[in-house]
Amino acid sequence: MTHVSTLAAAILAVVLPAAVQAEPIFDKIKIEAGAKLFDAECHRCHSPDADRQSYGPPLENIVGRGAGTYPDYDYSIALEASGIVWTPAALRAWMEDNTGFMPGTKMRHVGIEDRTVQDFILAYLASISDRDPSEISE
Numbered sequence: 001m002t003h004v005s006t007l008a009a010a011i012l013a014v015v016l017p018a019a020v021q022a023e024p025i026f027d028k029i030k031i032e033a034g035a036k037l038f039d040a041e042c043h044r045c046h047s048p049d050a051d052r053q054s055y056g057p058p059l060e061n062i063v064g065r066g067a068g069t070y071p072d073y074d075y076s077i078a079l080e081a082s083g084i085v086w087t088p089a090a091l092r093a094w095m096e097d098n099t100g101f102m103p104g105t106k107m108r109h110v111g112i113e114d115r116t117v118q119d120f121i122l123a124y125l126a127s128i129s130d131r132d133p134s135e136i137s138e
């Protein structure tokens, strides 16, 4: 028994620090991949900078923001009246099929069904938002 627990402690001592360190690296890679995907799929219509208007509303601080609440942007009635909050789940549904999720939106259809791609874009959007997605209910 002592042997087993000593062995277990030895294994944990080796494995744990690596696991703890790996977490931020994974996050960094997800954010970098998400930034590239954002550039390819969203940037032409959305600025990641709250001070810069584009064809669509800026997406800085979008995680946890009420839909249709960026000041001075001319939203569709559908989006403005939706009353939803941009939780990670709502952002996934939006990326997957925005026009199905919210008929009447003026954002052209995007159909990002791959959950990993959604994850990366979400990680990037969270990195440009003040709120932590884990604190927002799905």
Ligand code: HEC
Residues within 6 Å of the ligand: 038, 041, 042, 043, 044, 045, 046, 055, 056, 057, 059, 062, 066, 067, 068, 069, 070, 074, 075, 076, 077, 078, 079, 080, 086, 091, 094, 095, 104, 105, 106, 107, 108, 110, 112, 121
């Ligand atoms: C062709 C232009 C275009 C592309 C590409 C585009 N969007 Fe949009 N997006 C818009 C427009 C226009 C609106 C406003 C829609 C409305 O008022 O109904 C919008 C609205 C949004 C909103 C709601 C913002 C708010 O303030 O409530 C989110 C979130 C969003 N887009 C995310 C994305 C993401 C993520 C991508 C990339 C995967 C993307 N969009 C790609 C044009 C675009």
